[in-house]
Amino acid sequence: MVIQHNNTELTRVRASPGKNQHWAHFEYASEEEQLAAIISQSEHCEQELTYHCRKSRLLNTPDGPPLSWWVGGPGVGQVQTYWSGAPPGSQQCACGLQENCVDPKHRCNCDADLIEWANDSGLLTHKETLPVRSLVLGDVQRPGSESAYRVGHLRCHGDRNVWNAVFFDKETLYLHFPTFHGELSADISFLFKTTSSSGVFLENLGIKDFIRIELSSSAEVLFSFDVGNGPLEVRVKADVPLNDNRWHRIRAERNVKEASLRLDELPAATQEAPADGHIHLQLNSQLFIGGTASRQKGFRGCIRSLQLNGVTLDLEERARITPGVQAGCPGHCSSYGLLCQNRGRCVEKTNSFSCDCRPSAYTGAFCDRASFKSGTSVSYIFKEVVPSEDKSSSVIPSSIYSDVTLRAENVSLSFRTSQSPALLLYVSSYHREYLAVLLNKHDKLEVRYRLDSSKDVEILRSKARNLANGQLHAVTISRLADVVSVQVVVVSSFKTFHSCNQIDENTKEDFNLTSDVEFNAIRSLILGRVHDSGELDPELSRVASLGFTGCLSAVLFNSISPLKAALLHPGTSPVIVTGPLVQSICGSTSANPYAAETTHHLSGQSGSVETGQPVVNAIRSDSALIGGVIAVVIFVTVSALAIMARVFYRRKGSCQSQEVKTVKPEDSPELAFSGSRNGPSENQKEYFI
Numbered sequence: 001m002v003i004q005h006n007n008t009e010l011t012r013v014r015a016s017p018g019k020n021q022h023w024a025h026f027e028y029a030s031e032e033e034q035l036a037a038i039i040s041q042s043e044h045c046e047q048e049l050t051y052h053c054r055k056s057r058l059l060n061t062p063d064g065p066p067l068s069w070w071v072g073g074p075g076v077g078q079v080q081t082y083w084s085g086a087p088p089g090s091q092q093c094a095c096g097l098q099e100n101c102v103d104p105k106h107r108c109n110c111d112a113d114l115i116e117w118a119n120d121s122g123l124l125t126h127k128e129t130l131p132v133r134s135l136v137l138g139d140v141q142r143p144g145s146e147s148a149y150r151v152g153h154l155r156c157h158g159d160r161n162v163w164n165a166v167f168f169d170k171e172t173l174y175l176h177f178p179t180f181h182g183e184l185s186a187d188i189s190f191l192f193k194t195t196s197s198s199g200v201f202l203e204n205l206g207i208k209d210f211i212r213i214e215l216s217s218s219a220e221v222l223f224s225f226d227v228g229n230g231p232l233e234v235r236v237k238a239d240v241p242l243n244d245n246r247w248h249r250i251r252a253e254r255n256v257k258e259a260s261l262r263l264d265e266l267p268a269a270t271q272e273a274p275a276d277g278h279i280h281l282q283l284n285s286q287l288f289i290g291g292t293a294s295r296q297k298g299f300r301g302c303i304r305s306l307q308l309n310g311v312t313l314d315l316e317e318r319a320r321i322t323p324g325v326q327a328g329c330p331g332h333c334s335s336y337g338l339l340c341q342n343r344g345r346c347v348e349k350t351n352s353f354s355c356d357c358r359p360s361a362y363t364g365a366f367c368d369r370a371s372f373k374s375g376t377s378v379s380y381i382f383k384e385v386v387p388s389e390d391k392s393s394s395v396i397p398s399s400i401y402s403d404v405t406l407r408a409e410n411v412s413l414s415f416r417t418s419q420s421p422a423l424l425l426y427v428s429s430y431h432r433e434y435l436a437v438l439l440n441k442h443d444k445l446e447v448r449y450r451l452d453s454s455k456d457v458e459i460l461r462s463k464a465r466n467l468a469n470g471q472l473h474a475v476t477i478s479r480l481a482d483v484v485s486v487q488v489v490v491v492s493s494f495k496t497f498h499s500c501n502q503i504d505e506n507t508k509e510d511f512n513l514t515s516d517v518e519f520n521a522i523r524s525l526i527l528g529r530v531h532d533s534g535e536l537d538p539e540l541s542r543v544a545s546l547g548f549t550g551c552l553s554a555v556l557f558n559s560i561s562p563l564k565a566a567l568l569h570p571g572t573s574p575v576i577v578t579g580p581l582v583q584s585i586c587g588s589t590s591a592n593p594y595a596a597e598t599t600h601h602l603s604g605q606s607g608s609v610e611t612g613q614p615v616v617n618a619i620r621s622d623s624a625l626i627g628g629v630i631a632v633v634i635f636v637t638v639s640a641l642a643i644m645a646r647v648f649y650r651r652k653g654s655c656q657s658q659e660v661k662t663v664k665p666e667d668s669p670e671l672a673f674s675g676s677r678n679g680p681s682e683n684q685k686e687y688f689i
Helices: 032-041 094-098 315-320 332-339 538-546 562-568 593-601 624-648
Strands: 022-025 042-054 069-072 078-080 117-124 132-137 146-159 165-168 175-177 186-193 199-205 210-217 220-226 232-237 248-254 258-263 269-272 287-289 301-308 345-348 353-356 377-381 408-416 422-429 434-439 445-450 458-461 473-480 483-490 509-512 522-528 551-557 575-578
Touching: 032 042, 032 146, 042 132, 094 117, 132 146, 165 315, 175 315, 186 199, 186 210, 199 301, 210 248, 220 248, 220 258, 232 258, 232 269, 301 315, 332 345, 332 353, 377 562, 408 422, 408 434, 422 538, 422 551, 434 538, 445 473, 445 483, 522 551, 522 562, 551 562, 562 575
Parallel strands: none
Antiparallel strands: 022 132, 042 117, 042 146, 069 078, 069 132, 165 301, 175 287, 186 248, 186 301, 199 210, 199 287, 210 220, 220 232, 248 258, 258 269, 345 353, 377 522, 377 575, 408 473, 408 551, 422 434, 422 522, 434 445, 445 458, 473 483, 483 509
16 A cells, blocks of 8 residues: 655755755645554565765764754654664664665765765664654755755555454463453354364454354354343354365454344345343353353364454454464465466565466566566657757756767566566667567577668577576676677576576676678667567567566666656656566565565665766756866767776676576676665666656
């Protein structure tokens, strides 16, 4: 569930005359009572909190008083002096906790007070301090200070009520709660699973009155009570055994007119109350769950999501203080494992289950979502953008223009798919030249260059096999003039790799082009389906019409990250999206699908320092034109140095003992120069430059 507020944009802090601080308040779409209920009942909540800085300190750690803080928590909230990724009350950022801040003397990157752009970013995950209600930034008035912040939407998942479970290992174990008050009406619902043929689920006694729900036999549930008219019973008999170690739902209701009992989706059984009898259920003992005060046989198995008159009992909390009773319930995958689709693997958790989608080409809670489907197309248009006179404009100029001729390019991407043939990437030009990266019908990678429209396409086939097997593959393609290097990496364990045995057969393959070496007048880059394929040869046209189904991530063409542009800046970037495009964890190795999925919308990560200022929506620097000229000069210089380095030094493929990530492109004249330190791996984030 996503709870929105009034400002999630990356916002530049501007100095205000007469004010020493910048203050921002956030209004949420949900009512306060509803907001508190969502947070308390969710298994996990998180909210992005990002601060980009240049000569603008954040928390003034470790010794000074806090210069900035935020207010969060229920009601009006409380002042919080910690930042994303750190625990409450610590007065530090994630880098301080991980001991990797850019200046070891400080506990936040921004507190180093550098003249370069830095950031402290990440997720707030402590529910008791959420949501962020206001933000106060205190070091924004000094000469040369610049900063920007972002507070993301509040995101919560998982229902503590649904998965609030307890496990009784023995028939003599039970939990007890205060007396159940259901004098005139009682509505009781819960789920159970067991291998026992009988046992009492719950019982509450009075002097003469009582209420009880039990498994009376392996195929029958009994709801009995007495309000002074003598015991009444309502029974439901199932057609199959109920002690099959699968979840079954019970709902029992009683009012002054009748009582009813429903089991799973079977028809409800009812029993009318006596016309002139007693109507008040008078109880005075404790409520027993999983056992009985009358010393009948207790229940052995799991009970979860127990609600009495609409109130969920916290079984897990009571189990933690009751000897012998286990909070949570094992064996969820035996009941719900089939929900994990498309080769997703069910992972047992203490009080729930999750689907590990890493063996699958899909993502989502049940591995049923693909970031790309057959009709999805993401088109990045390369065109020169004239700097706007409007200083509030957010147009971000492309780093490649249609009148530039490329003699080199670096392409990298990660993908998972079970489809072949499939088109991964297509770059077109105004001169009917193109570059295409695809999987052929034999599940192998093909790189197709047509750099001379008067000649046939040149097809470079990699020897790496079985690339449409649903596993994560990383592809790197580097061209310098007529030399093309292709590298395909697959990590079968999806964790770490320590030897070249886990890299596809050829660590690196070199090819030579024979037709031309110049890629002229680039027009667009397309991921997925090519809707206008009239200029393509028939074979490629057929593949282009099929598009791509699966997960695509970490796409980089020189300095362009088209997926990042499409997902984060759809309104301001030169991107056209048709068909479904879903944020996905397909490029992540994290076992937690939520942790991985939420990284897509982050603007940075603690521990990184960027040489360029952050991309700020609806803000444009006055020095954009000057900066562009400087960038071109730097680009030309770096290009020349890289060409010289390439001539003298040829790198060889190597293996790295670390988490799997997209292979880093080799030095090249067209390689982006972000200059980040300790940044996240490319499989976790794509930077939109």
